[in-house]
Amino acid sequence: MSQHRDVVVIGAGAAGLFCAAEAGKRGRKVEVLDHAKRLGGKILMSGGGRCNFTNMYASPENFISQNPHFCKSALSRYTQWDFIALVEQYSIAYHEKTLGQLFCNDTAKDIVDMLMQECKQANVVVSNRCEVGDIRFEDGLYYVQSAKGEYIAPSLVIATGGLSMPKLGATPFGYKVAEQFNIPIIPTRAALVPFTLHEHDKSVLGELSGISVDASAGCNNTQFNENILFTHRGLSGPAVLQISSYWEPGQAVDFNLYPNGDLYEVLSKEQQQSPDAQLSTALAKVYPKRFVQSALPYLNVENKPLKQYQGKQLAQAAQAFMQWQLKPNGTEGYRTAEVTLGGVDTDYVSSKTMECKSQPGLYFIGEVLDVTGWLGGYNFQWAWSSGYVAGQAV
Ligand SMILES: Cc1cc2nc3c(=O)[nH]c(=O)nc-3n(C[C@H](O)[C@H](O)[C@H](O)COP(=O)(O)OP(=O)(O)OC[C@H]3O[C@@H](n4cnc5c(N)ncnc54)[C@H](O)[C@@H]3O)c2cc1C
Known part of the structure; x- marks a missing residue:
């Protein structure tokens, strides 16, 4: 039986969970689907298990993209200070390690728990171990086939990340969706890699x-x-x-x-x-x-x-x-790379909402986009900022 939602998010990583919670807070009925066994796998692994969740000095200059201006709007609408305030609201202890890099004092799990709590409070349903199949667009609606049946929604958010660390669940799913809707991909390669x-x-x-x-x-x-x-x-x-x-x-x-x-x-x-x-x-x-x-x-x-x-x-x-x-x-390639350079061409995406200019209702957020941060908490900040602005728009 088909299930109707306002928003379907594919990928329960940093960007997907954050976007889902923001959309849920606005009263949207949101479902997040992820094929991985563990939710937020990369967050748990990040920063040596302590998650370098943002950087105090994050600014557009710390990001690489064919279009260096693209990230500006989202980074200014949801800043590192906004995320730090959220971390403090959850009483998560943190410290600056070096160069403005903020890490949890205890464990990266604190950040995953916080995101899950945000989703729960916003009535977002998050499902892991859920394979996602074909996507179809018809009469303004997206039809998403999944192991939990068919979902139908006017807004579809692709938050499936890049190609680094396939062991943690990385796949080219997001790039394939982009290709399906004729959105070009800037060639990808492993980055932040030995x-x-x-x-x-x-x-x-x-x-x-x-x-x-x-x-x-x-x-x-x-x-x-x-x-x-x-x-x-x-x-x-x-x-x-x-x-x-x-x-x-x-x-x-x-x-x-x-x-x-x-x-x-x-x-x-x-x-x-x-x-x-x-x-x-x-x-x-x-x-x-x-x-x-x-x-x-x-x-x-x-x-x-x-x-x-x-x-x-x-x-x-x-x-x-x-x-x-x-x-x-x-x-060493994607096996050990922290991030993927390149991705969905930002010229085809609104910098204000992350919605595709040529495909209404289809959003790309986080690392799947051609926006790559430096080492030091910048990539998570991009996940939060891009997730936030999409969360306000879906
Ligand atoms: C080891 C490691 C350490 C890192 N440390 C840091 C750090 O300390 N600070 C920092 O800023 N950045 C760090 N990064 C980078 C950061 O983790 C990523 O940039 C960030 O997680 C990207 O968020 P995202 O939501 O776009 O993608 P992800 O967090 O990768 O989430 C994508 C999700 O999509 C799911 N998915 C993928 N394909 C499919 C599919 N076909 N069907 C269903 N679901 C799918 C995946 O299972 C995953 O849950 C690190 C990366 C690695 C690999």
Whole structure:
């Protein structure tokens, strides 16, 4: 038997649950359908289990899209301060970790519980383990086939997210719906993702697994200054994840392994104070010893007593650390990526309501859209903001 609703939301992740609760508060009869076993799976996994739920400094500059203006309206109508107020209303304890990134003190489950409570209070029905099938549009209504039968609604919200982490339930469902209604997709690729290395780099750098150093990473006129982490598979850490969203296959990444000063000055001072010390000893005051031992031969820097270096030679040694260029082999892909770059073309979607311009009643929210945030709570803020504005419109 067909079931009539005002709004059907497909995808019970961050954006879908938030949108559903907002629509429910407006008196709309809302049903949320999700095929995953667990609701809010990505939220539970996020931020190392503590969910970096927003960023105090979130602004449109922290998002990547073919149309950088698209996110402005939603981000200003539902801001990070609005979400923080909600978190406080639920007495969820949180803290700033670094760079404005806000995390739960206890567990990401607090955020999922809050969203479920918001849905419950707004009489929203949320169903997991519910496969969704074909969608049909007829006479202003959407007909959605699902494991729970057919739903009919004038408003259909697609909140099925991106392709990252298929193990958590990610599918290309949203992109297929867009294609069905002739809405173009900006090509997708894994982002906020570790780099893999060519064999000659991996054989050396793989040995450094577990070591992290402060660094800036840059390419395509963008640079992030956080830290990088050597792993047995390649390179990770916040600066690497951030720059991966800007990197194109085949390009080199510029690393500065002494991003907050001048390594040459440090080494010159050491040369004056301890001329008999080896360069490696001086560098070991700046970097972990194991890193120095591998980095010197890898960067083709000779290790000898500091007094044997001419000024220019010492400058070259410093430069090797401050201007290290590395060509990644690729990325770890969707298996470990935090987000998906690209998605539903925002030129075809209203920035005020998230409704498709050419398809009345069809909405896209969250990561399925071509809006990708930096690392640091920005992606959840996009889920809340886009979910909110759609929730006011459906
Ligand atoms: C490991 C990890 C950690 C992260 N940490 C952070 C963080 O700390 N801070 C931050 O801001 N961002 C973080 N992110 C990114 C953030 O989780 C996403 O950007 C955000 O969840 C997107 O919200 P969404 O609602 O659009 O999609 P999702 O939260 O991915 O929800 C999509 C939902 O749709 C469902 N779905 C998919 N296909 C179908 C289908 N065919 N039928 C039915 N249902 C379907 C899925 O099961 C899922 O429940 C992290 C991502 C990962 C993978």
